[in-house]
Amino acid sequence: MNKLYATGLTAALILAGLSPALAQGQRPAEGSGYDLGTRQELVRQLETQVAAGLAQRTTPAVTLRVAAGKAFSGQVNYREDLDKSGEYVVGNLAGVPGSSFQLRIEGTTVEGNIILRASHQAYRYSADARGHVFVQAVDINKVVCIDYNKPLGYRDPAPAGGAANRAAVVSLQSYPGARGCILLDTDGYALPAGTGWNNGNAYNAPSANMTDANVQAMWELVSEDFRPFSLNVTTDENVFNAYPKYMRMRCVISPGSGPTIANGAGGVAYLTSFRNNDDTPCWVFMSDPKSGGEAASHEVGHTLGLSHDGRISPSEGYYTGQDNAGAWAPIMGAGYYKPVTHWSRGEYNSANNQEDDLAIMAGATYNVGYRPDDHSNGIAGATNLARNGAGLSGNGVIERTADQDYFAFATGGGTVSFNVNTVGRYGDLDIVARLFNSGGGLIGTYDTQGGGNLNVSFSASLGAGTYYLQIDGTSSGNPATDGYSDYSSLGTFSISGSAPAPSGGVATMYRDCSYDGTAVALPVGDYNLAALQARGILNDDVSSLTVNGGYQVVLYENDNFTGGALTVGASNSCLVNNPLGTTNWNDKTTSLRVQTATASFSRQLEAEVANVNNGMMVEGCTDAGGGQDMGYIDAGDYLVWNSISFPTTGTYLIEYRVASGANGGTISSDLNAGSIQLGSTAIPATGGWQNWTTVSRTVTINAGTYNFGIYAQTAGYNVNWVRISKQGAARTAAPDKAEAAQAAAILEIYPNPVADKLYLRTEAVQVGTQYRILNAYGKTVGSGTLTNDSVDVAELPTGMYTVVVTSPGQPTATRRFVK
Structure with missing residues (x-):
C-alpha cells in the first residue's frame, strides 16, 4: 500500500450519507446516476492520472465526471494505492472554493462524494451488482451539515490562559460502561491526513482554551441530551480510546479551527459517520457552554443519522423554536436561544422534518440503544425511597417517552413534602409527579406549568400507611404553536422530601434467635452496612426478625445490597438453617432493605418449621421425589406457622404437598387458632407415604398478619410443604433440596453482577431448553428458549434476580444474579 502526501492514516473515511444497499452492490434506480464504467476501469483511470502528475512533479489531478457534459478537476491531496484493484483519493476541486471530494474503491465497495458548499451541491458515488460505478446528484444536507451558523x-x-495551563482537562464521564462513547475534545487535536476535513490534509486544531468550569458546564448539557441512550459522554481521551472506532465519536471543540474546517459555521459533521470505522470527528467552533454545548449535541446527532429541523413556511433550514409558554427549540434546529431543547419528531407547525430522532439514534444501525430502565413502571416492584429519619430521597432517569418510575414510602401520618428536580442547569426532563395510595388510587397530580419550569414541589396530608410516588416526563403548552409534547421530555431526576416515619418501624432486627438480644426497629428504607452500624446493628449479627403485615425485608450477605439475598415476608424466629433460603442465614446479613410487600405474593411454608400440638414428629427421612425433610401429622394434629403476612386483601391460593397411606382424608385450614375458618380440603389416597400429591383450595383473606394453621381432621399425612400465593400472581415453586444441589453443580453464570448479556454454562442446554428470569418477588420478568449461551438482560432494572433453566430430561437449574 502506497500513501502520498501524508502519513499516519489508520482508516479511510467511509463517507456519510451513503446508501448501505448501494455500497453492497445494488444498482441505483434507473436514470438516477451517471455511469462511469466498471470499478476496474475507474481505478485504472485514477492511477494513470495520479502517476502522470507525479512524473511531472506536480500535485496530481484527476477528472471527476458527473454527467456527459460536466466534469470537475480534482486536486489530489491524499492518496492510498489500495491492495490489488483499489484506490482512495481525497482532495478539492480546482477553482471551486469551499469544495472537496473523496472516492474510495476497494473490492466490491465504492463510496464517496463531491461537495460544493458555496453552491449547495453534492454528488454521491455508488456501484451496482455488475460492478459499474455511478455518480448522482444528492441533497447536500444528507451528506454534511452546512450553514449551521x-x-x-x-x-x-x-480564554482560560495559555495552552500550557490547559494541558490537563478535567476527566468526566456520564455513563461509564455504556455501549458507545462521545468525546468532547477541548484541549486541541491533531487531525490526521486522509479524512474528509481540510481537503484531506492533516491539521493541528488549537485548544478551545476553556476553563474547567466551562468544560464541566458544556459536558453537563451534552450528557443530559444523550442521557436516554447507552452513550458515555466523556472528556477523557483514555476512556474514548478504550472503545472500538465504530462505537465512538470525537467532537472537537476548537473556535480557532472554524476558518480552516468550515468557515463561518458554528459546527459541522458528516451524517451517519458514527458507525464508520475511521475516527473522522465532528466539529464545534464555539467555547461558550450553552452555544457550544447545543452545537455539540446537534453535530453528534448528525453523526447518528439525524437531519435538520426547519420549517416549510417560512422556508428555513433551522427552526429557532417556540415562544410564549414553550420557550423551546429542537436540538437539530438552532437551540441557542431557548432554555429547553429536545430531540424532535416535527410536531410544531410547518415542520419540514418529521423523522423520529429517538428511534433513529437508538436503532440497530448504530448499536447504541437505550439505557436499561432503572425503576419499575408500576406499583408492583416500586423502588423504596431511602429514609434517614424523616428524610426521604431517591433518583433515576426517564429513558423513554412511555417510561414512568415508581417509588414507595411509608409514613406514620401527617404532612409529607417532596421536591423533584432535574439537573441544575440545561435540563431536558419536564417533571410531573403523581401520588398514589396503597391500593393504587390516585391522590394527586403535581406539575409546574410554563416553559423552563421543569421541577415540581408539593405537600400533602396523609394518614399512616404506604404510598407510591410516580415520576414521569410531561409536556408544556401546545407542541404545534407554543410548547412541546412529552416525546423527548427525558433525563435525570432526583427526589428529596420528608414524611413522618412509621412509629417504631415496620421491621425489627434481633441479635439472637427467638426475638432475643439487642433489638432495633427499622422503617421502610435501604440500609447498607454503615447505615446498620449507625443504628446499632453489627455486621453478620442478625439472627431473627419481625415484619409487620404489608412489608418485607430483603437480607443481603454483602455490603451495598450485593451477594446472596433472602426475602423475608413474615416474622422469623431463627435464621439458623432457614428453610426460605438454600443456606444458613444466621449471622450473615451485611446490608438489607425494608420494603412494602407487592401484590405478587408467594410464600412456601415448610413442615419442619411449624409448631404442632400433640407432639408432631419431625423426621429426617429422604423424599425420593425431592429430598425435603418431612413432618408427619396424625388425625387431630394441628400445625401452626406464626406471623404470616398477607400484603393485600383478596383471593389467595393455598396448596398442600402431602402423602398418605392407603386411605385419603381431610385437612382444614384457619387463621389465628381457628378464629377465621378457611374451609376443608379433601386429600386423595396416594398409596404410600412418599407418593406425593398436591391439592389446593381458594380462599378470601383480608390484608394483615396472622398465625396460619392446618388441622388433620381424619387420617395421617406426611407434609412436605404448604404454599400460599395471591391468585393470578406469578409464583415459583422452590426446587427440592436434592434437585437444587444437582442443578447447582451443572449451571454456571457470568458475569455477576451483569450489565447487558448474562452468559450461561450448563450441561443441561439442548434443543428445547427453556429459561425464565424471576425478580426478587418471584415474578417472571423474562422467558424464552435458549438458542445460544447468553440471555439479554439489558432492559432489566437494577436488582436481584434468579435465572431458572429447564431442559427435557434434566433437573431444573437455578442461579441468582445481580443486575
Whole structure:
C-alpha cells in the first residue's frame, strides 16, 4: 500500500450519507446516476492520472465526471494505492472554493462524494451488482451539515490562559460502561491526513482554551441530551480510546479551527459517520457552554443519522423554536436561544422534518440503544425511597417517552413534602409527579406549568400507611404553536422530601434467635452496612426478625445490597438453617432493605418449621421425589406457622404437598387458632407415604398478619410443604433440596453482577431448553428458549434476580444474579 502526501492514516473515511444497499452492490434506480464504467476501469483511470502528475512533479489531478457534459478537476491531496484493484483519493476541486471530494474503491465497495458548499451541491458515488460505478446528484444536507451558523452576536468567553495551563482537562464521564462513547475534545487535536476535513490534509486544531468550569458546564448539557441512550459522554481521551472506532465519536471543540474546517459555521459533521470505522470527528467552533454545548449535541446527532429541523413556511433550514409558554427549540434546529431543547419528531407547525430522532439514534444501525430502565413502571416492584429519619430521597432517569418510575414510602401520618428536580442547569426532563395510595388510587397530580419550569414541589396530608410516588416526563403548552409534547421530555431526576416515619418501624432486627438480644426497629428504607452500624446493628449479627403485615425485608450477605439475598415476608424466629433460603442465614446479613410487600405474593411454608400440638414428629427421612425433610401429622394434629403476612386483601391460593397411606382424608385450614375458618380440603389416597400429591383450595383473606394453621381432621399425612400465593400472581415453586444441589453443580453464570448479556454454562442446554428470569418477588420478568449461551438482560432494572433453566430430561437449574 502506497500513501502520498501524508502519513499516519489508520482508516479511510467511509463517507456519510451513503446508501448501505448501494455500497453492497445494488444498482441505483434507473436514470438516477451517471455511469462511469466498471470499478476496474475507474481505478485504472485514477492511477494513470495520479502517476502522470507525479512524473511531472506536480500535485496530481484527476477528472471527476458527473454527467456527459460536466466534469470537475480534482486536486489530489491524499492518496492510498489500495491492495490489488483499489484506490482512495481525497482532495478539492480546482477553482471551486469551499469544495472537496473523496472516492474510495476497494473490492466490491465504492463510496464517496463531491461537495460544493458555496453552491449547495453534492454528488454521491455508488456501484451496482455488475460492478459499474455511478455518480448522482444528492441533497447536500444528507451528506454534511452546512450553514449551521453561530448565534447572532456570538462572542467566545474570555480564554482560560495559555495552552500550557490547559494541558490537563478535567476527566468526566456520564455513563461509564455504556455501549458507545462521545468525546468532547477541548484541549486541541491533531487531525490526521486522509479524512474528509481540510481537503484531506492533516491539521493541528488549537485548544478551545476553556476553563474547567466551562468544560464541566458544556459536558453537563451534552450528557443530559444523550442521557436516554447507552452513550458515555466523556472528556477523557483514555476512556474514548478504550472503545472500538465504530462505537465512538470525537467532537472537537476548537473556535480557532472554524476558518480552516468550515468557515463561518458554528459546527459541522458528516451524517451517519458514527458507525464508520475511521475516527473522522465532528466539529464545534464555539467555547461558550450553552452555544457550544447545543452545537455539540446537534453535530453528534448528525453523526447518528439525524437531519435538520426547519420549517416549510417560512422556508428555513433551522427552526429557532417556540415562544410564549414553550420557550423551546429542537436540538437539530438552532437551540441557542431557548432554555429547553429536545430531540424532535416535527410536531410544531410547518415542520419540514418529521423523522423520529429517538428511534433513529437508538436503532440497530448504530448499536447504541437505550439505557436499561432503572425503576419499575408500576406499583408492583416500586423502588423504596431511602429514609434517614424523616428524610426521604431517591433518583433515576426517564429513558423513554412511555417510561414512568415508581417509588414507595411509608409514613406514620401527617404532612409529607417532596421536591423533584432535574439537573441544575440545561435540563431536558419536564417533571410531573403523581401520588398514589396503597391500593393504587390516585391522590394527586403535581406539575409546574410554563416553559423552563421543569421541577415540581408539593405537600400533602396523609394518614399512616404506604404510598407510591410516580415520576414521569410531561409536556408544556401546545407542541404545534407554543410548547412541546412529552416525546423527548427525558433525563435525570432526583427526589428529596420528608414524611413522618412509621412509629417504631415496620421491621425489627434481633441479635439472637427467638426475638432475643439487642433489638432495633427499622422503617421502610435501604440500609447498607454503615447505615446498620449507625443504628446499632453489627455486621453478620442478625439472627431473627419481625415484619409487620404489608412489608418485607430483603437480607443481603454483602455490603451495598450485593451477594446472596433472602426475602423475608413474615416474622422469623431463627435464621439458623432457614428453610426460605438454600443456606444458613444466621449471622450473615451485611446490608438489607425494608420494603412494602407487592401484590405478587408467594410464600412456601415448610413442615419442619411449624409448631404442632400433640407432639408432631419431625423426621429426617429422604423424599425420593425431592429430598425435603418431612413432618408427619396424625388425625387431630394441628400445625401452626406464626406471623404470616398477607400484603393485600383478596383471593389467595393455598396448596398442600402431602402423602398418605392407603386411605385419603381431610385437612382444614384457619387463621389465628381457628378464629377465621378457611374451609376443608379433601386429600386423595396416594398409596404410600412418599407418593406425593398436591391439592389446593381458594380462599378470601383480608390484608394483615396472622398465625396460619392446618388441622388433620381424619387420617395421617406426611407434609412436605404448604404454599400460599395471591391468585393470578406469578409464583415459583422452590426446587427440592436434592434437585437444587444437582442443578447447582451443572449451571454456571457470568458475569455477576451483569450489565447487558448474562452468559450461561450448563450441561443441561439442548434443543428445547427453556429459561425464565424471576425478580426478587418471584415474578417472571423474562422467558424464552435458549438458542445460544447468553440471555439479554439489558432492559432489566437494577436488582436481584434468579435465572431458572429447564431442559427435557434434566433437573431444573437455578442461579441468582445481580443486575
